[in-house]
Amino acid sequence: MNENKPGDSQNLACVFCRKNDDCPNKYGEKKTKEKWNLTVHYYCLLMSSGIWQRGKEEEGVYGFLIEDIRKEVNRASKLKCCVCKKNGASIGCVAPRCKRSYHFPCGLQRECIFQFTGNFASFCWNHRPVQIITSNNYRESLPCTICLEFIEPIPSYNILRSPCCKNAWFHRDCLQVQAINAGVFFFRCTICSNSDIFQKEMLRMGIHIPEKDASWELEENAYQELLQHHERCDVRRCRCKEGRDYNAPDSKWEIKRCQCCGSSGTHLACSSLRSWEQNWECLECRGIIYNSGEFQKAKKHVLPNSNNVGITDCLLEESSPKLPRQSPGSQSKDLLRQGSKFRRNVSTLLIELGFQIKKKTKRLYINKANIWTSALDAFRNRNFNPSYAIEVAYVIENDNFGSEHPGSKQEFLSLLMQHLENSSLFEGSLSKNLSLNSQALKENLYYEAGKMLAISLVHGGPSPGFFSKTLFNCLVYGPENTQPILDDVSDFDVAQIIIRINTATTVADLKSVINECYNYLELIGCLRLITTLSDKYMLVKDILVYHVIQRVQAPFESFKQGLKTLGVLEKIQAYPEAFCSILCHKPENLSAKILSDLFTVHTLPDVKALGFWNSYLQAVEDGKSTTTMEDILIFATGCSSIPPAGFKPTPSIECLPVDFPVGNKCNNCLAIPVTNTYKEFQENMDFTIRNTLKLEKEESSHYIGH
Numbered sequence: 001m002n003e004n005k006p007g008d009s010q011n012l013a014c015v016f017c018r019k020n021d022d023c024p025n026k027y028g029e030k031k032t033k034e035k036w037n038l039t040v041h042y043y044c045l046l047m048s049s050g051i052w053q054r055g056k057e058e059e060g061v062y063g064f065l066i067e068d069i070r071k072e073v074n075r076a077s078k079l080k081c082c083v084c085k086k087n088g089a090s091i092g093c094v095a096p097r098c099k100r101s102y103h104f105p106c107g108l109q110r111e112c113i114f115q116f117t118g119n120f121a122s123f124c125w126n127h128r129p130v131q132i133i134t135s136n137n138y139r140e141s142l143p144c145t146i147c148l149e150f151i152e153p154i155p156s157y158n159i160l161r162s163p164c165c166k167n168a169w170f171h172r173d174c175l176q177v178q179a180i181n182a183g184v185f186f187f188r189c190t191i192c193s194n195s196d197i198f199q200k201e202m203l204r205m206g207i208h209i210p211e212k213d214a215s216w217e218l219e220e221n222a223y224q225e226l227l228q229h230h231e232r233c234d235v236r237r238c239r240c241k242e243g244r245d246y247n248a249p250d251s252k253w254e255i256k257r258c259q260c261c262g263s264s265g266t267h268l269a270c271s272s273l274r275s276w277e278q279n280w281e282c283l284e285c286r287g288i289i290y291n292s293g294e295f296q297k298a299k300k301h302v303l304p305n306s307n308n309v310g311i312t313d314c315l316l317e318e319s320s321p322k323l324p325r326q327s328p329g330s331q332s333k334d335l336l337r338q339g340s341k342f343r344r345n346v347s348t349l350l351i352e353l354g355f356q357i358k359k360k361t362k363r364l365y366i367n368k369a370n371i372w373t374s375a376l377d378a379f380r381n382r383n384f385n386p387s388y389a390i391e392v393a394y395v396i397e398n399d400n401f402g403s404e405h406p407g408s409k410q411e412f413l414s415l416l417m418q419h420l421e422n423s424s425l426f427e428g429s430l431s432k433n434l435s436l437n438s439q440a441l442k443e444n445l446y447y448e449a450g451k452m453l454a455i456s457l458v459h460g461g462p463s464p465g466f467f468s469k470t471l472f473n474c475l476v477y478g479p480e481n482t483q484p485i486l487d488d489v490s491d492f493d494v495a496q497i498i499i500r501i502n503t504a505t506t507v508a509d510l511k512s513v514i515n516e517c518y519n520y521l522e523l524i525g526c527l528r529l530i531t532t533l534s535d536k537y538m539l540v541k542d543i544l545v546y547h548v549i550q551r552v553q554a555p556f557e558s559f560k561q562g563l564k565t566l567g568v569l570e571k572i573q574a575y576p577e578a579f580c581s582i583l584c585h586k587p588e589n590l591s592a593k594i595l596s597d598l599f600t601v602h603t604l605p606d607v608k609a610l611g612f613w614n615s616y617l618q619a620v621e622d623g624k625s626t627t628t629m630e631d632i633l634i635f636a637t638g639c640s641s642i643p644p645a646g647f648k649p650t651p652s653i654e655c656l657p658v659d660f661p662v663g664n665k666c667n668n669c670l671a672i673p674v675t676n677t678y679k680e681f682q683e684n685m686d687f688t689i690r691n692t693l694k695l696e697k698e699e700s701s702h703y704i705g706h
Contacts, residue, residue, distance in 0.1 A: 015073050016044035016090050017103040025180060027104065036066050043208075044104045047114050047122055048090040050075050081106050082124075094119075095127035111157040113206035129204055131155040142167065145190045146174035148348060163201040165191040175207050183212040230257050234264045234282065235271060236444065236561075260285035346578040349571055350645040353458045356566055362388040365395050366407060371415045372423070376448060379455070386455050386565050408665035410647070411638020413461025416452055421466045425449050425555075427490040431468035431584070434552045434559060446555040450562020458566045460645045463582035470548060472584050475560060475569065476576045483541070484548035494547055501536050501543075510536050524551075587641035590629035592617040598642065599670065600652045609655045612681040613672055619682060627689045635663040635689045636670035660688045 012032055013020050019041075022030045028042030038061070045051070045064055051072040053063040060066050076090035079101045089101035093112075102124070107114065113128040115121045123129060133155055141150035145168050151159055153169050160175060162168035168191045179187045179202065187202075187209050188195040199209060233244040233255060240246050240253050247255045252269040256278075264282035266273070271280055362385065364378040374395075378384060392407035425440055426432040440446060453464055473482040486502075489495045497517050504510035511530055514521065521527045526542040528535065549556075563569040572579045588594075595617055601610060619625050620632065630640040637651055651668040661684065662671040675681040 012039040014039055014041045014044055015069070016040060016048060016076065016088060017105050018086070018088060019103075019105055021105070025177070026108065031061055033061060033066070038066065038069065040069070041104065043114070044090070045069070046116070047104055047120055048072050048076070049092045049122075050090070076101075083107070083110050091122050093124035093127055094121040095123060098124060098127055100124040100126075113157075114208075115203060115206060116208040117203045128157075128206075131161055131201075131205065133161065142169050144169060144171050144174055146170055146178055148352065150348075160202070160205055162189050162191065162198060164189050164194040164197045167191075172205075172207070175202060179207050179209045181215045183214050184209050186214040230263055230265050231255050232265050233267045233270055235266045236447070237270070238267065239270050240267050256280050258282040258285055260288075346575075346582055346644050347646060349575055349578055350457055353566055353568065353571060354460070354645060356387045357389055357459065358385075358387055360388050361391045363391045363393055364412070365393050365404065366412055367396070368394050368407075368415070369396075371412070372419050375412075375416050375452065376445075379448060379451060386451070386458075390455075390459055406666050408638040408668075409459065410461055410643065410668075411665050413456045413459065414639045417456055417462050417464055420449055420452065421464065423449075426466070428468060428488070429490070430466065431487065432466045433468050433471050433488055433490070433548055434555045436552050436555060441555055441558065444558065446558035447562040450559040451565045452562075454563050454565035454568035457568055457582075457644065460643050460648055462639055462641055463587070463644050465582060465584070465586040467583040469580075469584055472576075472580055474549065474556065475563065476573050479549045479553070479556065482549065484544040486544070488544070488548045491547070494543070498540055498543055502540050504533070504536055507531075507533050514539075582644045590633065590641070592621040592629070594642075595629055595632060598647075598651050599636075600650055609672055609674055609681075612675070612678050613653065615678055616682055616685055625682065626686045631689050631693055632670075634693060635661070636665070637663075637668045638665040660684050663689075663692070 014027075014030065015038060017027075019027075021027060024030070027044065028046065030039065030041055032039040040061055042062065045061065051064060051068050054068060055063045055065045057063050061069065072090060073088075076088050078087070079089040079092075080087055081089035081102045082100045083102050083106035086103075089103055089106075091104060091107060091114075092099075092101045102110070102112065104114070107122065107124075110125050111128070112125055113123045115123075142153045143150050145162075149171070151169060151171065153159075153161070155161055158172045160170050160172055162170070168189060182188075184199070187199060189198040203209060231245065231247050233240060233246075238244045242253070246253055246267075253267050255265045256268055256271070256273060258264045258281050259279050260281050261284070264284070266280060266282075268275070273280060362383070364384075365374065366378065367374040390409050392409050392412045393404045394407040395404045420426070421432070424437050425435060425445060427435040434446065437445075455461070457463060468488055470482055470484045470488045486495065486498055489498065497513075497520065500513045501510065504513055507530065510533060514527075514530065518527075521543075524543070524546045526539065526546055528539055528542070530536075530539075560569060563572070572583070592614075596614060601613075616625070617629075617632075620627055620629055633642075634640050637647060639647075647668050649668055651670070653670050653672060655674060656662065656671040658671065658673050659675070660673055663669075664671070673681065673684050675684065
């Protein structure tokens, strides 16, 4: 049978719904039969009321004979859609005495339900099946067990509940994507793995479960990696002169894999192992084993392993003259990618990572005047565990009395992120890339920087916001799949070389520039034969890749390992769009409304004080004050922006019988003064906030960046 190429059929309208859309996940595959000048959406065809599958699978369109399709189109042409008021409504509600007819897309728009089983019945919005919940004991939102976004646990068209697990709720879109990817043999409840009861209910509620194998089973060489095993030394300091990938069996340089996960390895000598038979666990597994009695990770809901599936238990019980058809593999993969990104925001992702934090607390003794050194000492302490809750105590350098006072964790992490941004580990003005600092590399500071960033994100600190897109893409997609740009080059001389090459207008000019920069190009291995002017583009590309990526390969690998702390890097790679917003961009500017909504107002004995507070915020936003919105937030919490994971505890305002405001950064509490006039209120607020921050800045300014 002649079929158009996919690109040729995109502008052809379906003979039933008259839409050009090619949306397989919504309307099924779009098929064009050039021989009969016929284009149909699979679901439009499948759900039409007056047609049956009389032919074999290879006949007509999916077994629907061409003459039958023509008859059904002719029948539908006399029926008007009750949604769009146009003719061609081939689908009717099966409820007795209901005369509503509609197109398939129009039915979706009005939240009709189409059952892809039995007689392929459709129900209009008034007669569609509903889930009956006897009582609703859920007072708060619950997460969709697929995308984990919080939803109101009230059954509706878009919100469905599992029939076998009463605390399992789903978005309809999430269920549909999972069903298309899993197929009839793997689609089941994400909590208890029941397939029989679960599938019957989902089919009743209009979820299409295709009779096909799972998308991951259909991929070519899908399990090829299972035939490979890890052969690399992953310990922090590999002692092998031949490199981490060197493996010499029956010697001290033989690679031993972690007995728990098998995805990390070490040379015997690098971990002081006497023989290959000696057990060895990587750091991650050792930490899990050590803490297994105290900490249980949040459950991850994944599709169960195929070994536990009884095929006969999963098959649809009712046969139908209209047989659902397997969707193309490419469609399944696209839907899988889309499903993984449904409504995921970065705060939700960071809250998920925060589930790892234990109740056990680790106190960090921090010298505010030398934030970097004291943070390094604290994080490198052998008793430090990144999954312990952090408590900060500020100490004073050279204090013989050893006095300490409680500090704000978020303030400490904020100061630490400021130091990192201005440190010699990064280069660039606003959007930064990793630098090449041999001393920092020797001291393993790139690893520590990555670990600090990960800890800050998970423990409620601020996001960096200074990554270049190139650095971010290297972390997510790999250096080999990233192309730097001129803005990534912070070295003025190198940038000038690139500009001169790029602006050469003749081959002679280009060769002249290359001759002048011969030594540099030879040193970095970028010399190439120039025959045409267009060769300059490849030359520029080679220089950029060397200077921005290859030159800092060692710092990058070390930094990446640090970012793996608490699973942060894996989360970034799984949800790049969400994390790009906080790693490559600064937070949005604060406004009076944002701050007003942020602070919870406790009961105030004087109503005037609340009015003064709101007026003060508006005055600051309008530039009628010497302070800024950021100053107010720093004064109360120690942070100049709202952390991606939010404040804990929630910032609050209370009223005290004092003349000047008091900021309690440990509790994120701002006590505002009681005054007789607004003018006095504003003057006291401005004076205290301005001078307090000025004093704190002077105490630490000459240490930041050193």
